[in-house]
Amino acid sequence: MAAVHGDVHGHGHDDHHPTGIMRWVTTTNHKDIGTMYLWFSLTMFFTGGFLAMGIRAELFQPGIQILEPELFNSFTTLHGLIMVFGAIMPAFVGFANWQVPMMIGAPDMAFARMNNWSFWLLIPAALLLISSFFVPGGAAAGGWTFYPPLSTQGGLGVDMMLFAVHILGASSIMGSINIITTILNMRAPGMTLMKMPLFVWTWLITAYLLVLAMPVLAGVVTMLITDRHFDTSFFNAAGGGDPVLFQHIFWFFGHPEVYIMILPAFGIVSEIIPTFSRKPLFGYSSMVYATASIAILSCIVWAHHMFTAGMPTVGQLFFMYATMLIAVPTGVKVFNWTATMWRGAMSFETPMLFAIGFIFLFVIGGFSGVICAIVPIDIQVQDTYYVIAHFHYVLVSGALFALFGGAYYWLPKWTGHMYDETLGKLHFWLSMIFFNMAFFVQHFLGLAGMPRRIPDYALQFADFNMISSLGAFGFGLTQLLFVYIVIKCIRSKEPAPEKPWEGATTLEWTHLPTPAPYHSFETPPVVK
Amino acid sequence: MATENKVENNLTMMKKLLIFTVVMFVFGYAMVPFYEKFCEVAGINNLLQPDTLTQELETDTGRWVTIELDANIRGLPWDFKPLQRSVRIHPGEPVEVMYEIVNNSDREITGQAIPSYSPRFLDKHLRKFECFCFSRQVLKPKEVKQMPVQFVIEPTLPKEFHTITISYTFFELPVGTPAINEK
Numbered sequence: 001m002a003a004v005h006g007d008v009h010g011h012g013h014d015d016h017h018p019t020g021i022m023r024w025v026t027t028t029n030h031k032d033i034g035t036m037y038l039w040f041s042l043t044m045f046f047t048g049g050f051l052a053m054g055i056r057a058e059l060f061q062p063g064i065q066i067l068e069p070e071l072f073n074s075f076t077t078l079h080g081l082i083m084v085f086g087a088i089m090p091a092f093v094g095f096a097n098w099q100v101p102m103m104i105g106a107p108d109m110a111f112a113r114m115n116n117w118s119f120w121l122l123i124p125a126a127l128l129l130i131s132s133f134f135v136p137g138g139a140a141a142g143g144w145t146f147y148p149p150l151s152t153q154g155g156l157g158v159d160m161m162l163f164a165v166h167i168l169g170a171s172s173i174m175g176s177i178n179i180i181t182t183i184l185n186m187r188a189p190g191m192t193l194m195k196m197p198l199f200v201w202t203w204l205i206t207a208y209l210l211v212l213a214m215p216v217l218a219g220v221v222t223m224l225i226t227d228r229h230f231d232t233s234f235f236n237a238a239g240g241g242d243p244v245l246f247q248h249i250f251w252f253f254g255h256p257e258v259y260i261m262i263l264p265a266f267g268i269v270s271e272i273i274p275t276f277s278r279k280p281l282f283g284y285s286s287m288v289y290a291t292a293s294i295a296i297l298s299c300i301v302w303a304h305h306m307f308t309a310g311m312p313t314v315g316q317l318f319f320m321y322a323t324m325l326i327a328v329p330t331g332v333k334v335f336n337w338t339a340t341m342w343r344g345a346m347s348f349e350t351p352m353l354f355a356i357g358f359i360f361l362f363v364i365g366g367f368s369g370v371i372c373a374i375v376p377i378d379i380q381v382q383d384t385y386y387v388i389a390h391f392h393y394v395l396v397s398g399a400l401f402a403l404f405g406g407a408y409y410w411l412p413k414w415t416g417h418m419y420d421e422t423l424g425k426l427h428f429w430l431s432m433i434f435f436n437m438a439f440f441v442q443h444f445l446g447l448a449g450m451p452r453r454i455p456d457y458a459l460q461f462a463d464f465n466m467i468s469s470l471g472a473f474g475f476g477l478t479q480l481l482f483v484y485i486v487i488k489c490i491r492s493k494e495p496a497p498e499k500p501w502e503g504a505t506t507l508e509w510t511h512l513p514t515p516a517p518y519h520s521f522e523t524p525p526v527v528k
Numbered sequence: 529m530a531t532e533n534k535v536e537n538n539l540t541m542m543k544k545l546l547i548f549t550v551v552m553f554v555f556g557y558a559m560v561p562f563y564e565k566f567c568e569v570a571g572i573n574n575l576l577q578p579d580t581l582t583q584e585l586e587t588d589t590g591r592w593v594t595i596e597l598d599a600n601i602r603g604l605p606w607d608f609k610p611l612q613r614s615v616r617i618h619p620g621e622p623v624e625v626m627y628e629i630v631n632n633s634d635r636e637i638t639g640q641a642i643p644s645y646s647p648r649f650l651d652k653h654l655r656k657f658e659c660f661c662f663s664r665q666v667l668k669p670k671e672v673k674q675m676p677v678q679f680v681i682e683p684t685l686p687k688e689f690h691t692i693t694i695s696y697t698f699f700e701l702p703v704g705t706p707a708i709n710e711k
Contacts, residue, residue: 110538173549181541185534215549219556231702234560237642238602238699245563249556310648312570 017518025120028112029518030097033119035414037094038407040122042483044086047130049476051079056438056472058455059465072455073141074157078129080144081161084261085168086126088399092264093118093175095406096203098414100179102508102516103197105188105525110181118174125167132160143453145250148235148243152227159228162221169214169221176207176214183207188507190527194288197506198281201288202267205295206260212299213256220249244309251302259298262362262394263291265402266333269355271506272409273337276352277344278503283336290329290336297326307378316375323373330366334359349501350424354405357432358398365393368443383453386446392439404431404482411489412496413508416515419489427485430478437471571652578662579655587620588683591690595681597625598695605633606667608698611674619683627660628674629698631667638666638701646693653685654694664701 017023017032024036054075058067067075097115101108109115132139137155140146146165151158183204187196196204223234224246233239235246274281281287303311303319337359346352368390372378381387404427411419441464450461457465498514508516511525566572595617597610607630617623631637641661645651660675667673681692 111542177542177545177549180545181538185537185541211545211549212552215552216556216559219553223557223560236699237697238640238701242563242567245560248563249559252556252559310572312572 026116028108028116030101030109030112030115031414031516031518033109033115034094034097034099036119037090037097037122040119040126041087041089041091041094044082044090044126046479047126048079048082048087049479051075051082052472053476055079056469059457060469061466062457062459062462064456067455069455070138070141073143073453074133074139076453077140077142077144077146077161078133081140081165082126082129083395084144084257085165086122086129088261088395088403089168089172090122091403092203092206092261092399093172093179095199095264095268095403095410096175096179099410099508100182100200100203101186102512102520103200103506104183104186104191105507105511105521105527106182106186107519107522107524109178110186111178114174115178118171118178121167121171121174125164125171128160128164128167132157132164135160145247145254146224147250148224148227148246149237151224152235159225162225162228165221166218169218172210173214173218176210179203179207180211188521188524188527194285195527197267198270198284198287198291199264199267202263202270202291205291206263209256209260209263209295209298213253213260216249217253217257220246220253223249244306247306247309248303251305252299254305255302256295256298258391258394259294261399263295265358265399266291268402268406268409269337269358270333272351272355272405273340274505275409275501275503276349276355277341277346279340279344280505281336282339282342283332286332287336290332293329294326297322297329301326304373304378307375308382320373320375324370327366327370334363334366349408350419350421350428351405351409353425353428354401354408357428358401358405361393361397361401361435365390365398368393381446383451384446385442385450385452388452389439389442389446392442396439397435401431404428407486409501410508411486412500413512413514413516415490415492416496417489417492417494418496418500419485423481423485423488427478427481430481431475434471434474434478438468438475439471441468441471578657578659580657585620585680585682587618589618591619591687592616593619593681593685593689594691595623595625596691596693597627598693599627600695600697602697602699604637604639604698604700606631606637606639606698608696617681619681619685622678622680624676624678626674626676627696628672629665629667630672631670634669636666636668638664639698640664640701641696641698644695644697646695647689650685650692650694653682655680655682661696665698 017029018026024032027033027036054067055072058065058072058075097109100106129139135156137157139157140151140154140161142150142154142158146158146161151162183196183200223232226232227234227236227241231239233241235241235243237243270281270287301319301323303315304323307316307319348356368386372381372387372390408419408424411417445461445464445468448461450457496514499509500514501509504510507521507525507527512520593616594614596614597612599608599610601608607628609628611626611628615623615625629639641659643659643661645654656677656679658676658678660677665673665675677694685692
């Protein structure tokens with residue numbers, strides 16, 4: 001690392017780029033695009049969060065108070081779509097844009113212009129989704145999985161949603177082609193595949209999953225559109241189609257999609273844990289192989305979403321065992337993180353708190369996943385709040401907590417300023433408490449039989465629903481604190497230390513100044 | 529020179545990935561015939577073909593099974609009903625029931641009926657020889673049509689089922705669409 005400083009001073013020349021709005025519209029800089037992705041996903045996070053608040057407000061008490069059932073269904077549908085395609089996925093792409101080139105010693109992404117397109121495609125898609133609330137017939141209301149026959153029957157709102165999903169899919173495919181090419185072709189000399197930081201590895205595998213799954217989604221959305229407008233009968237029983245076929249194709253995309261949203265989170269956590277344990281990651285190569293195994297297994301388990309849709313027992317058994325098998329590589333990861341912390345010189349700054357919170361809560365979500373995989377239990381809990389609790393434990397306290405952790409971890413590198421540690425810790429603890437308050441009780445509601453996607457419920461569910469709603473309101477408000485912390489950090493006058501985390505070992509910390517210059521690694525570093 | 533190579537490598541990579549993307553898009557469509565073939569081989573969803581009896585069935589006179597008949601219309605100006613709400617039979621005994629459809633509109637309409645059973649594995653124990661659902665039904669304006677369904681419930685039906693339901697839903701077939709088993 002002695003060669004570090006010679007490289008740093010090579011970037012003294014000015015970072016000429018257009019100013020004002022045109023800087024952002026025309027930019028091909030991976031850092032600018034990463035920043036736009038992150039702000040976009042934060043905006044969509046609050047849009048989806050607003051819908052979640054509406055859902056929880058309606059469920060605060062039994063009866064219909066705020067949202068008519070049709071609008072309630074639109075809220076649950078759009079909450080899911082916006083959070084999955086608008087918040088979580090673009091946030092990870094934002095992280096990839098910022099971090100992948102810096103972590104492998106590349107000057108930028110492989111296809112900088114395409115990178116700009118993949119971001120700007122998101123805007124019309126988001127506008128289509130949001131404005132669909134205001135067209136006659138309202139937004140899509142058949143659930144985020146848009147199963148036919150509901151999705152072949154709805155009005156203009158459904159068409160807008162389907163078109164938005166198409167655009168988002170195209171953006172994801174372009175983004176992942178870019179990421180794969182960058183990682184495979186543009187690594188610095190000496191940066192062999194097995195020396196890459198784990199965040200880069202998880203994104204490489206995620207990007208492959210994206211080019212595998214997203215075109216299938218595009219196919220199924222196209223089939224729905226032709227069923228709706230061009231008299232085909234892929235899913236229309238009258239014309240010889242089969243609605244269950246939709247579920248198979250959708251979940252062939254949908255299950256890899258689940259791992260697309262969690263693998264980069266694994267990557268972020270695998271960067272944070274070693275840094276704050278001041279030890280190298282335990283079992284690096286087994287982490288890589290575990291990630292690859294999860295990705296491969298994720299392609300053969302889709303029908304566990306459809307156990308009650310009707311399938312031969314042999315099929316149910318296959319998908320049950322294949323699903324349970326995923327617990328093995330996932331367990332390898334959890335044990336590796338734990339072993340990394342074991343006897344490490346640990347400190348508990350905000351990123352580390354979020355990473356440990358991630359492990360703790362993600363494991364709960366993982367276990368409830370294994371429970372849902374068991375066919376006889378799944379037939380009981382299908383479409384109940386148990387499933388809601390399960391996937392919010394893996395997506396909120398999983399993907400989202402990792403995103404928060406990663407944001408705190410890299411904010412000093414991105415902005416050049418330190419975030420407010422006290423407020424960061426407060427954000428973590430409030431999130432932790434309110435998250436569990438909102439979602440833990442939903443396990444009980446689900447086991448007691450409360451169905452999802454219904455605006456009203458039987459009286460015996462009232463207490464737990466009120467607790468859950470209060471937790472959700474608290475969780476929502478807490479996230480405003482995050483925005484405050486980020487803005488305060490950006491506006492702070494005080495420069496961050498060159499290397500605020502002494503345990504960090506990846507290139508962006510060891511080979512680049514803080515904040516990272518607009519153009520980095522124009523001369524590739526040499527990795528020993 | 530080195531940068532040109534790099535750009536070329538990147539473009540080659542992009543081409544490969546784009547081809548892979550197209551292949552996966554086609555794969556999504558390929559799942560449609562694959563699914564149909566799979567269901568055919570596995571004997572699932574085979575509801576619209578006449579069955580034949582391979583051997584004489586013995587009538588299980590030891591028990592009665594009530595067959596409830598249900599009829600639904602989806603977006604058609606038709607009336608559709610069974611002439612009897614239910615029949616009581618012994619498993620193994622041949623049954624004939626009648627359904628009636630009426631076209632209330634002033635235009636000729638083609639419809640297709642899709643069956644649905646409860647319990648859902650009933651198709652394993654139901655042998656249907658004649659059904660209006662095997663072909664499309666064309667009704668002239670104001671036409672009334674009575675149509676039979678002939679079938680037998682095999683004695684293999686598990687003993688705990690005393691009541692089963694056979695349901696049909698009529699959908700409109702757009703002009704020019706072939707009926708399902710004419711494909």
